[in-house]
Amino acid sequence: METYGKILNIAMPIFLGLVLLEKLYGWFTKKESFKTMDMLSSMTSGYTNIIKDVLGLSISLLTYEYMVKHWAIYKVESTIWVYIIAFIALDFSGYWVHRLSHQINFFWNKHAIHHSSEEFNLACALRQSISTFVNLFTVFLLPAALLGVDGKVIAIVAPLHLFAQFWYHTVYIGNMGFLEKIIVTPAHHRVHHAINPEYLDKNHSQIFIIWDKLFGTFQEELPNVPPVYGITRPVSTWNPIKINFQHLWLLMQDAYRTDSWRDKFRIWFMPTGWRPADVIEKYPIAKIEDPYNFEKYAPKSSLLMQTWIWVQFLFTFALVSYFFANLATIGSPNIFIYGGFLFLIVFSYTELMDRNPYALLYETIKNIVGFLIIYQMGDWFGINAKLPWATVAIASYFIVSNLVTAYFVWFDIRKDSTIKEVVFSEIAQS
Template identity: 65%
Template sequence: METYGKILLMAMPVFLVLVLFEKWYGWRKGNDTVQTMDMISSLTSGITNVTKDVLGLSIAIISYQWLVNKVALVHIESIVWVYIIAFIALDFMGYWAHRLNHVYNIFWNNHLVHHSSEEFNLACALRQSISEIVKLFVIFLLPAALLGIPAKVIAIVAPIQLFAQFWYHTRHIGKMGWLEKVIVTPSHHRVHHAINKEYLDKNFAQIFIVWDKWFGTYQEELANVPPVYGITRPVRTWNPVKINFQHIWLLVQDAWRARYWKDKLRIWFMPTGWRPADVAEKYPVFKIEDPYHFEKYNPPASAWLKAWSWFQLSAILFFISYFFASIAAINQLNNAAIYLYGLFIFLSVYALTELMDRNPMAVFWELLKNSFGIYLFISQGDWFGIGRQWPFTTYIILVYLGVSTFITGWLAFKNKQEDRLRVQLAV
């Protein structure tokens, strides 16, 4: 937990700088592919995901170490070749886990958030799931387990393999010659994120594109078919917490409403998007039929709202940076301290993105977040020990918690006035 937090503390600034550089580069070239509110939504999604991971809020039904203990035929020492084999094994597992996430209703919820952006840029690479509580796909590491590759090797290689998937989420790099035959490139991954019928459910590989070519899921990016990004049942929100549970909530509702028990049970394991006929007729859900003619989600955002969203994002990044840097010390305060801190981060993201969605309830969530923050402060006499390192920071945090609610309330009121005026002008 502490080690992973330290890794993330070093990785986060790198990702943020690259995301901002892509926006600057696109602006400079007259091809800005990074929409501000979409980017903030992506960044907050990444924040919720890494917070969940650091808190250890997931369960592996089968651990890799258990698999090694039960099936290993040989045991290879930790030499260079072991790390290479582990990297390939992880990529093989990643291909099949990724493919299953796209194929079955119940697993799509774990992956939908990554495809939820209607843009394609480095920021959307950070949209990762918080809804994957139970990890099922360790079984695909069976080849590595048979070779007895140590669990510590997998633990080292896994973050490297994950971070190596970041760079190809961009529209600014074209086709890359002979590399297209070996590794996943931006061109390959643009296909994967597209909702054009030519591109749906193609190119599942994470590092080596050969898996798609071997298992029949490869599709080249076509010059006459520009990719259109997103998902066919658009999420229509910037809130990453809502996005993470939209699909599973629809499945629960459909299972409840279905007339036949057969449909109530099989809906979970049917192909992604399948709904019982009686439910689909009575409770239709909007689906994009023509990817070239639909309105992207982009609610109005004033300069004030954008500026405040940037400020709130910066505040969240400050809080999470301190969390990752001090997780061992925070954990020593009491058994629940890190989870209380994690809850504050989630409330912060929820309140901010509700305001970005122009939802009047954003005021409630902001008030709840700040009240909870003040409670944490009073109950500890400090903000998780930060006063011992930087005494004046405690006063800054208290002022922030006090002022934030009023500014959010003012912006929510301003949003409501703008929306009312917009309706009047439309009439």
């Protein structure tokens, strides 16, 4: 846990820097808009994913170590080959986990967050799941287990395999020639993220495109069909915590509402997007029918609000960095209190991004909890030993954050809502 936290403290600023470089490139050379809120929502989703991973909030019903111990038929010597085999095995497993996540209703919930952005850029690569608490797919690592690949090797290679999927989330790299036949390229992955009918549920491979070609899910990017990104049931929120459980909540509602007991059971295992007929009729939901003509989610946000969300994002970055650097010192159960508080920060400021008037309530709750933590511990999780002024700075942030959020809610969001109500009332009367 501590080692992974230190790795993430190195990786986080690198990923942030690359995301900003791509955005600046598009802004200066392509004259494209910055789309701050979408980018910050994506990077904030990255916070939630890595925090959950560091806390180890998931279990495997079938562990890799069990498979190696009981099912291994050969022991690969500890050479470079063991790492190559591990990498290929992870890629094979990743293909099937990815494919099933697209094809089965229940499993789509864990993956919807990754496709939820209506843009395609390096930032959206950071939209990763927090909704999986039980790992059901360890069995796909069976090829590595049969060859006796040590679990420690898998643990080393897995983060590298994940990080290697970051670079191809971009629209700025075109056809890559002969590499298109070997590895997953940006062109392949643009197809995967698209909602065009020609592209849906294609190109599930993660590093080697061969899996899609072997198992019949490959689709090249067509020159006359520009990809349109997102998901066919728009999430319509910047809040990554809501996005992570939105599809699951819909399944639960549909299972409860349908009159058919058969449908109550099979809805979880039907193809992604399937709903009982009686529920579709009574409870229709928004769906993009024409990918070339729909309004992207983009609530109004002033430059001042965007600046404030940047402040919130960067302050959270500082708290996350301290958390990862001091996991051993903070200890258990305090790491779970700290992690929970970080989730509360994320929920609060992304609700403000969504222009939800209740953002002030969430912000107030967050800051009260923050003050209670300082009161109970005497400082911010031992930070005074390293930075004597830091606890005062954090407490001051809680106060300022509440005041600024109150300003936006009362003088921007509620004012705007009042104007809209008046306009709609006048239209109705006329």
